[in-house]
Amino acid sequence: MSVLLLLLLSILQGVTELFPVSSLGHTLLVPALFGVQLDHHAPALLPFLVALHLGTAIALLWYFRIRWIAIAQGFFGSLRGRPSDDGHLAWALLVGTIPAGLVGLWLEKPLERLFHDLRIVAFALLVNGIVLWLGGRRGDDEASERAPQRLTLVQAALVGLAQIGALIPGFSRSGLTMIAGARVGLTRKAAAEFSFLLGTPIILAAGMLELPKLMHDHAQLATAALGGVLTGIAAYLSVRFLMGYFEGSGRLASFGIYCIVAGALCLGWFALHPLAA
Template identity: 50%
Template sequence: MSTLHAILFAIMQGISELFPVSSLGHGVVLPDLLHWGLNRQDPSFLAFMVTLHLGTALALLIYFHRDWLDLIGGFVRAGGRPVNPESRLVWLLIGGTIPAGLLGLLLEKKLRGLFGSTTLVLAVLIVNGIILIAGDMLRHNGRGRTLDELSFFGALKIGLVQALALIPGISRSGVTLIAGLHEGLSYAASARFAFLLATPIIGAAGVLEVPKLLQHGSQISIGLALGCGLLSGVFAYLSTWVLMRYFNKHEIQALRPFGWYCIGLGLLGLLLRLL
């Protein structure tokens, strides 16, 4: 991977990780369509992508640092019991993290094989777009609930849906947002929960994968990888800033533009592969 490609990859990752358009899908599709000639089967490729994810996790921690300080403080004051809103939300996040974490560990090797098929990822991107549009249309009418009203079972369901993002082409933020909406949350509350939920799972993936980058540093130097991780974090922070304001202002049809984008990119990619 050239330095220019690594930098462009980092920018793309920072934007697409939090926008509901699938960063993994874009990480497979765009380099292939642009003929970058990346070896996605090299062990360092996934490790490099996860290094970019670490930048995203850092950006989320910085953006929501006050939330995390309040959550940790409330959890400590409650002695770990869900007796205040902050401690209760910590337990909701733990419950939402468990399904994706377990499934990721169990299915990691099988899911790695999906990175090799651009055609499959393009098809899944179209499915992601349909999910966003259909989920937005079929959301519960009783919208506007806050996270204080989310049940533990509801958080567990959102976490289970989040596990779909292990498939390249399915957006983590997109499916968790849809799941939150169908638990009756507002767009803003669902987005906040989705972004808070993404932080531990992305961070944990980085802890597991970065050592592999150190071991298999064949495509990119460690210094460039870390620099790209920071660049990805900058764009992830800007993306979070934009999206939180967007979802605060839009309480209807907010996910449909992203859905149509995914469908359009998927169809265009499939068409180009046929020509």
């Protein structure tokens, strides 16, 4: 893998994993638009892309390190019969993580086949944009009228269910969970924080599960390690920006417009250049 392509894929992963625009969709589509042919059938491609998630997970753990320490303390405190808000949040994150984790393991092979047709990925990106635009506009309007509230375990499970849609390349995990968080009563900033906290175990687990597939190829492993570092830097800068963006007047629906335009342009490009898909 060339250094330039490594830089491109790693930075794309770090930025788009947290921005609600689908990291895997962009990682598959952008190289094709620039005439870079990725071998979608190569057995090491998907493990490499997923291994980049480790960089994102480490960046999220570092950015929210104080929050995670409090969550861990609250979790162990709840096991000893000392309930707290942090302990409740720990259980909410655990409950929210289960649905996507189980479905991802169950449908791993069928979902991998979707990566091989970029027209499906582009269409999913367009639909993701429509969902973000509709859900984001409604959520933004309602968020201003609601105060943040502590999620019940049922509400946390509903937000977790939204992650399942992101198993399809082109759909955004962070976007879907932010919309779901707004629908159950969180403000934009609280929904973004819960989305990033909820995504950390999934992102970390995905990277850890795929990493052994690269162990037999030391060159590929070294490339993945370098890519992970670059991804982590991009992810850290992204989460800093997004938390400030949603704390202010930032609107999730704006990302929906981008995804609609990008998905439509990609579909048009592949219609004119079918071999690129």
